[in-house]
Amino acid sequence: xxxxxxKLIRLLDKQSYTGVLQAYGYAxxxxxxxxxxxxxxxxxxxAVLRASGAGADLDIFFVSVTYVFAFSLVATGPLxxxxxxxxxxxxxxxxxxxxxxxYLGATILVFLVGAxxxxxxxxxxxxxxxxxxxxxxxxxxxxSGIWMSxxxxxxxxxxxxxxxxxxxxxxLSFGSTWIGGKWAGLPGMMTGFxxxxxxxxxxxxxxxxxxxxxxxGPSFKFLGYFRNHKVLATxxxxxxLGIWIDKPLNWWFSSHGYEVAGxxxxxxxxxxxxxxxxxxxxxxxxxxxxxxxxxxxxxxxxFFRQVVEKASLRELRKTKQAMIDxxxxxxxxxxxxxxxxxxxxxxxxxTLLAKLGLGAVQTLVFRTTLIGVFLLVILLAxxxxxxxxxxxxxxxxxxxxxxxxxxxxxxxxxxxxxxxYGVGFTAGAATGVVYAMNQTNYWLNRIDYETFTSQPxxxx
Amino acid sequence: MNDFELPESEEIADxxxxxxxxxxxxxxxxxxxVHQIVTQLSELKFALFFLGSVKExxxxxxxxxxxxxxxxxxxxxxxxxxxxxxxxxxWKGEPRTEFxxxxxxxxxxxxxxxxxxxxxxxxxxxxxxxVNPTFGNLMRDEEAWQLLSDLNDEFAAxxxxxxxxxxxxxxxxxxxxxxxxxxxxxPAKVYHSVSTGYAGMLGAIASRxxxxxxxxxxxxxxxxxxxxxxxxxxxxxxxxxxxxxxxRGLSPLKRLWIGLFVFLGVLTYSAAxxxxxxxxxNTGLQIEFGAEARRLQVVPNGIDPTIFDLALxxxxxxxETGSEPVVIGFIGRVVPIKDVKTLIRAARSVVARNPNVRxxxxxxxxxxxxxxxxxxQMVELMGLKQHVLFLGPQNVREILADLDLCVMTSISEGLxxxxxxxxxxxxxxxxxxxxACRELIFGRTPEDKALGRAGLLTKICSPLDxxxxxxxxxxxxxxxxxxxxxxxxxxxxxxQQDDIMGIYRKYYSDTSWASPDAPPGPYAxxxxxxxWRKDSV
Numbered sequence: 001x002x003x004x005x006x007k008l009i010r011l012l013d014k015q016s017y018t019g020v021l022q023a024y025g026y027a028x029x030x031x032x033x034x035x036x037x038x039x040x041x042x043x044x045x046x047a048v049l050r051a052s053g054a055g056a057d058l059d060i061f062f063v064s065v066t067y068v069f070a071f072s073l074v075a076t077g078p079l080x081x082x083x084x085x086x087x088x089x090x091x092x093x094x095x096x097x098x099x100x101x102x103y104l105g106a107t108i109l110v111f112l113v114g115a116x117x118x119x120x121x122x123x124x125x126x127x128x129x130x131x132x133x134x135x136x137x138x139x140x141x142x143x144s145g146i147w148m149s150x151x152x153x154x155x156x157x158x159x160x161x162x163x164x165x166x167x168x169x170x171x172l173s174f175g176s177t178w179i180g181g182k183w184a185g186l187p188g189m190m191t192g193f194x195x196x197x198x199x200x201x202x203x204x205x206x207x208x209x210x211x212x213x214x215x216x217g218p219s220f221k222f223l224g225y226f227r228n229h230k231v232l233a234t235x236x237x238x239x240x241l242g243i244w245i246d247k248p249l250n251w252w253f254s255s256h257g258y259e260v261a262g263x264x265x266x267x268x269x270x271x272x273x274x275x276x277x278x279x280x281x282x283x284x285x286x287x288x289x290x291x292x293x294x295x296x297x298x299x300x301x302x303f304f305r306q307v308v309e310k311a312s313l314r315e316l317r318k319t320k321q322a323m324i325d326x327x328x329x330x331x332x333x334x335x336x337x338x339x340x341x342x343x344x345x346x347x348x349x350x351t352l353l354a355k356l357g358l359g360a361v362q363t364l365v366f367r368t369t370l371i372g373v374f375l376l377v378i379l380l381a382x383x384x385x386x387x388x389x390x391x392x393x394x395x396x397x398x399x400x401x402x403x404x405x406x407x408x409x410x411x412x413x414x415x416x417x418x419x420x421y422g423v424g425f426t427a428g429a430a431t432g433v434v435y436a437m438n439q440t441n442y443w444l445n446r447i448d449y450e451t452f453t454s455q456p457x458x459x460x
Numbered sequence: 461m462n463d464f465e466l467p468e469s470e471e472i473a474d475x476x477x478x479x480x481x482x483x484x485x486x487x488x489x490x491x492x493x494v495h496q497i498v499t500q501l502s503e504l505k506f507a508l509f510f511l512g513s514v515k516e517x518x519x520x521x522x523x524x525x526x527x528x529x530x531x532x533x534x535x536x537x538x539x540x541x542x543x544x545x546x547x548x549x550x551w552k553g554e555p556r557t558e559f560x561x562x563x564x565x566x567x568x569x570x571x572x573x574x575x576x577x578x579x580x581x582x583x584x585x586x587x588x589x590x591v592n593p594t595f596g597n598l599m600r601d602e603e604a605w606q607l608l609s610d611l612n613d614e615f616a617a618x619x620x621x622x623x624x625x626x627x628x629x630x631x632x633x634x635x636x637x638x639x640x641x642x643x644x645x646x647p648a649k650v651y652h653s654v655s656t657g658y659a660g661m662l663g664a665i666a667s668r669x670x671x672x673x674x675x676x677x678x679x680x681x682x683x684x685x686x687x688x689x690x691x692x693x694x695x696x697x698x699x700x701x702x703x704x705x706x707x708r709g710l711s712p713l714k715r716l717w718i719g720l721f722v723f724l725g726v727l728t729y730s731a732a733x734x735x736x737x738x739x740x741x742n743t744g745l746q747i748e749f750g751a752e753a754r755r756l757q758v759v760p761n762g763i764d765p766t767i768f769d770l771a772l773x774x775x776x777x778x779x780e781t782g783s784e785p786v787v788i789g790f791i792g793r794v795v796p797i798k799d800v801k802t803l804i805r806a807a808r809s810v811v812a813r814n815p816n817v818r819x820x821x822x823x824x825x826x827x828x829x830x831x832x833x834x835x836x837q838m839v840e841l842m843g844l845k846q847h848v849l850f851l852g853p854q855n856v857r858e859i860l861a862d863l864d865l866c867v868m869t870s871i872s873e874g875l876x877x878x879x880x881x882x883x884x885x886x887x888x889x890x891x892x893x894x895x896a897c898r899e900l901i902f903g904r905t906p907e908d909k910a911l912g913r914a915g916l917l918t919k920i921c922s923p924l925d926x927x928x929x930x931x932x933x934x935x936x937x938x939x940x941x942x943x944x945x946x947x948x949x950x951x952x953x954x955x956q957q958d959d960i961m962g963i964y965r966k967y968y969s970d971t972s973w974a975s976p977d978a979p980p981g982p983y984a985x986x987x988x989x990x991x992w993r994k995d996s997v
Contacts, residue, residue: 310620310697313612449605452625457599457633458540 037150038069039243039278041170046272047279048174050356057186060128061177063266064136064190070247071117072144073240076110081236082229084151086222100212101219103152108218110148114141125263131187135194142197149204152212161207169200231392235399239383242403242432243376246410246425247271254414254421270421272358273365277373280345284338284377291330292381299323300388307451320447327385327444334378342374365422372426375433382436389447394439402432471530473507475968476648476666480511480659484523484532487824489877490654490679493761495523500961504968507646508532511638511658514539535641537634537658541595545640548596555591560603567611572750575723576730583665586639595636599629616712623697627713631720638662648672650968653728656682656749657721660728667731675967676728677736677759679874683749686721690714726750734967738875739896740904760896761875762960765951767857768884772948774861775886779941785816786934789863789887791856791878792870794825794832799892802869804838804848805923810930811847817934819848819867822859860885864940865933870894871920880955883947888940889915890929900950908954914947 045065049058083106090098118137126133153162173196180192226233251257251265260266303319311319345352346367353363379402386395409424443450477483483494498506506529512518515536525532562585566578585591598604608628616624638658645651645666652675653663660676667674690696696713710718729735729751736757737743743756788810792798800821807819825832832850839848851859856878866882866889873895880900882889891897901917903909916929933943 307622310622312616312618313609313621313624314617316621449602452622453600453605457546457595457629 037166038073039275040281042066042069042271043275043277043279044170045174046275047356050272050358057181057189059266059268060186060261060264061181061189061193063260063264064126064132065139065193066247066266066271067121067264068118068136068140068143070244071121072110072114072140072147074237074244075113075117076144076147077236077238077240078226078233079106079110079236080147080151081232082225083148083222084154085229085232086225087152096212097214097216098219098221099152100209100214101216102222103148103208103212104218105220106148106151106222107145109220110144111141114144121263127262129187131184132190135187135190139190139194139197142194142201145201146197146204149201149208152208153204162204165200165203165207169196169203172196172199231396235392235396238396238403239399242399242406242428245403245407246422246428247274249407249410249414250421253411269359269361270365273353273362274369274422274425276353276356276358277345277366277369280341280370281338281373281377283341284334284374287330287334287337288377288381288384291333292327292384295326296323296330296385297388299326303447304451313448316448320444323447324444327440331378331381334381338374338377342370345370361418361421364418368422368426372422372429375426375429379429379432379436382433382440385440385444386436389440389443389450391439391443394436394443398432398436398439401435402428404428405431471505473530473646473648474504475501475650475652476507476509476646478509478511478645478651478653478659478663478666480653480655480657481513482654483508483510484521484525485510485512485518487522489761489874491523492877493677493679494654495525496762496957497961497964498529499526500957501965501968502526502528504528504965505530507648509645509659509662510534511641511662512536531646533644533646535638535644537637539637541633541637545594546596546599547594548600549592549594551593551597555585555588556593556601556603559585559591559593560601560607563604564607564610567607568614572726576727579727580668583639583642587669595633598632598636615716619712620697623713624716627696627716631717634658635661635720642666642669650675652677652968654679656725656728657686658724660731661724664727664731673734674732675734675736676732677738678742678746679738680872681737681742681745681749683721683725684745687718690717690721693717722749729755739899741896741899742874759960759963760955761877761880762955762957763877763880763884763951764957765884765948768860768881768886771857771861771885775863775944776941778861779864779937782937785818786814786864786937787862788817788819788865788867788930788934789859789882790819790821790823790867790869791882792823792868792876793827794821794823794835794850795828796831797871799869799871799921800831800835801838802921802923802926803867804835804842804844806867806869806926806930807844807848808842809923809927811844813927813931814934815847817847817930819844820859820863821848821850822852822854822856824853825850856881857885860887863887864937865890865930866915867926867930868892868897869918869920869926873897875900879947880951883914883944883951886941886944886948888933888943888947890918890926890933891915892920892926893917894920901947903950904954908950911950911953912943912946914943914950 042062042065046062049062083102086102087099090096090102115137118140122133122136122140126136150162173193176192176195177189178192180188180190180195182188184191247267247270248265250267250270254267254270256269257265257267299319299322303316303323306316306319349363349367349370353359353366358366379398383395383398386392386398406425406428409427411424413420413422413424477494477498479494482488483491498508506525508525508529508531510518510532512534513536518534518536559582562578562582566575566582569575569578586593593601608625611628612619612621612624635658638661642662642665645662647670648666650673651663651667651670653659654677656676656678660682663674663676666672691710691714693714696717697711726749729746729749733755734757735746735751735755736759737746738758738760740758743751743758746756747753788807790798790800790803794800803819803821807817810817810819836850839845839850860882863882863885864887866878866887868876868879868889868891870876870892871894873892875896876891879889879891879897883900889897889901891901898917899908901915902913903911916933918925918929934940
């Protein structure tokens with residue numbers, strides 16, 4: 001018989017439709033991201049410390065914690081995103097049993113990194129009692145472990161228990177810091193804070209163990225992911241840099257920056273105001289988690305489920321529209337809530353900061369960075385969506401814009417006068433938002449086109 | 461055999477045969493026919509253009525082409541595309557907009573003529589030097605996506621989109637590979653394709669490009685075969701109906717696939733000046749699938765009966781001495797379309813009534829191992845191991861002498877060569893009433909019918925009917941010789957290889973096919989097809 005007709009069955013058999021559905025669960029990471037927590041912690045800590053009366057020890061303690069946070073975030077940033085992608089992929093491919101071993105592996109890794117950086121910094125560049133310096137090293141390790149745990153917890157999406165852990169962990173930290181300070185000065189404070197953070201780490205560890213625990217040793221397979229996820233890793237580095245970059249610039253290059261002790265520098269005029277502004281993100285974050293993370297993600301997952309479950313193009317378009325609507329709704333809600341809070345704080349800044357004993361310059365910086373933080377929350381929501389859409393390159397550009405504009409703006413601001421302090425940070429966030437908004441809009445509108453046309457013709 | 465290499469040649473062939481999944485790599489009726497043509501018309505230079513599925517299925521040549529085959533060009537439609545074809549070229553401007561405009565016009569044509577015009581406009585555009593889209597462009601260009609969504613809205617709005625999407629991709633992939641191969645079709649004075657489908661498409665394009673005549677000879681009806689395949693295909697998404705609905709036809713995706721092959725058929729038929737089928741039963745189908753009646757011709761298969769003279773003599777002598785047992789032969793591949801299972805069931809019923817009968821099953825068994833093993837199990841379970849023998853491939857010229865009678869239970873056939881071979885050796889045949897079997901066994905024209913019956917016809921899938929017919933024929937052993945010889949005379953008169961080859965020789969050499977649009981000339985090789993229709997049945 002003439003004719004080959006079509007011997008496609010072979011081709012079709014190989015073609016697994018499920019290839020369309022990818023694991024983007026890690027997008028949640030940014031939302032519950034360690035960086036927000038760190039900033040809020042510093043804001044809270046600064047306010048509490050200020051209320052308990054200033055002193056040289058307190059300053060050194062506060063600056064040390066700041067450095068610990070900065071180091072741990074920038075150093076673990078790349079790993080945070082890559083490991084969360086790894087974990088999300090394991091959940092997707094139903095290899096849940098590999099999650100806990102990789103959590104152990106990642107924790108060991110960041111402990112090591114924390115120990116090395118901590119030893120180098122606290123033993124090599126910071127003067128002071130040995131106990132304080134060793135507690136610093138321990139703190140860097142514990143905090144890195146906490147960030148790694150939050151990454152894994154974002155996969156659980158059990159935000160209430162995470163919140164409870166943090167509430168308990170911070171109460172403990174503040175309590176033990178206060179007791180330690182009374183009892184043994186700076187080393188006591190540092191050790192007390194370390195004890196609290198270790199407690200927090202253990203609580204988070206337990207939550208993860210309850211969820212994913214298996215009787216298996218640590219695994220380092222996730223390291224292989226760095227090879228194929230370079231953009232993701234860079235993204236993790238750059239956005240943490242973006243959030244931090246304005247602080248050291250102020251410490252080192254501003255007229256008000258000064259050496260607290262050895263390599264520990266600070267610019268309280270700037271720092272404390274910024275950390276305080278970060279405390280204002282709570283309502284925005286809540287709305288973000290509730291509306292973007294849940295409603296948008298719901299429609300997003302629905303879209304891909306429908307694709308695989310043989311929905312018609314019309315239904316897919318409907319879900320796509322629902323996705324767009326959910327995002328618009330979420331953003332506008334964030335604008336309302338966060339905008340309201342920000343506006344209130346801007347108006348009340350003077351009275352509020354006066355109560356905390358902060359001056360006019362700090363009020364100015366506070367007002368400027370309140371708007372910056374407000375924009376940063378929006379940027380965070382958009383980055384999350386870009387991550388969902390697998391637009392890593394665009395997310396990286398948005399982060400880079402934020403980091404670069406923040407850095408240059410801050411430097412330029414330092415050349416001018418106090419009125420320009422914090423403008424770099426806010427302008428950076430604004431630039432990032434404008435770019436990310438455009439990209440989100442563009443790529444979300446072509447999600448159907450991208451989803452289908454990017455499917456390879458042949459299996460690799 | 462596969463060492464056989466033909467000299468590369470820039471010579472212009474007299475005839476370019478466009479072959480899809482057949483000669484020289486696949487055994488079967490079409491291939492023997494092609495081999496016959498190229499061997500018998502040895503004064504003509506042939507170029508073969510072979511369209512295959514994948515390379516691995518075209519390693520060993522089953523036939524050695526004679527020296528007058530000056531070239532063999534191969535294109536494989538289901539081989540992975542080269543990398544360059546998977547990447548999108550950054551093309552823009554008029555070539556791109558015009559391409560998508562023409563593509564759109566082609567798909568959204570309101571009538572058959574409009575679609576055909578759209579097709580040629582598209583091919584013409586692709587022939588331009590500055591128009592070089594890749595398959596990657598078709599996959600990624602936004603215009604292509606827009607067109608895809610528009611077509612989805614128009615034809616399959618309610619369908620699973622992922623299935624529609626992949627169907628569209630896989631439907632276009634082989635067409636695209638074939639289109640890329642259009643420049644490789646060798647120069648020739650006449651193009652002749654042996655099916656519609658992709659081969660028909662390329663024949664049509666080559667003929668139009670080189671302004672040479674174009675013929676097509678169809679053994680089976682490609683469009684019909686594809687429709688049957690697609691209707692039964694389980695790999696095309698066909699959502700189960702929630703309620704019983706007799707008006708509900710095939711799913712839109714199946715219609716999409718069928719649409720492709722129907723289109724390729726119409727394209728071939730509209731481009732060919734001459735459309736040949738093997739027997740009159742198929743001309744009606746060709747008309748149904750878009751062929752213009754005045755271009756149709758019937759040219760059956762031919763055979764040289766004298767090569768079976770020895771077998772004929774031997775058999776006659778054997779029957780005269782009344783040798784036992786009675787041997788009934790099946791000659792063909794052991795595959796589902798031959799419905800060997802019905803034959804085995806018939807054998808049980810024959811053996812039950814006449815234990816002195818043996819069935820020799822002659823032919824390759826490796827094509828469908830699962831089916832073959834099922835057949836073997838049936839034979840065993842029915843206790844027929846002594847009576848039904850699988851002999852594998854045998855020399856047909858020799859083995860025909862040992863057969864009293866041939867049997868065929870095929871569900872579908874064209875013009876089966878084995879019947880002609882059997883007749884040449886004087887072996888009558890009991891066959892299902894499919895393809896040209898009726899014309900062969902009962903005769904076609906009144907004069908032909910007057911030669912007598914050379915066997916019996918049976919219903920398909922009816923073991924009892926086949927058994928009854930077999931028993932009727934063998935019960936009268938004396939008549940076995942006479943019945944068989946009616947077949948021999950029929951072959952000598954109407955299926956002589958030399959006569960048939962003469963018809964093709966005339967087609968190929970005639971100069972009056974000058975313009976591609978010339979109507980079929982005065983080549984009423986046999987009788988008027990319409991006349992046959994009245995006579996038969």
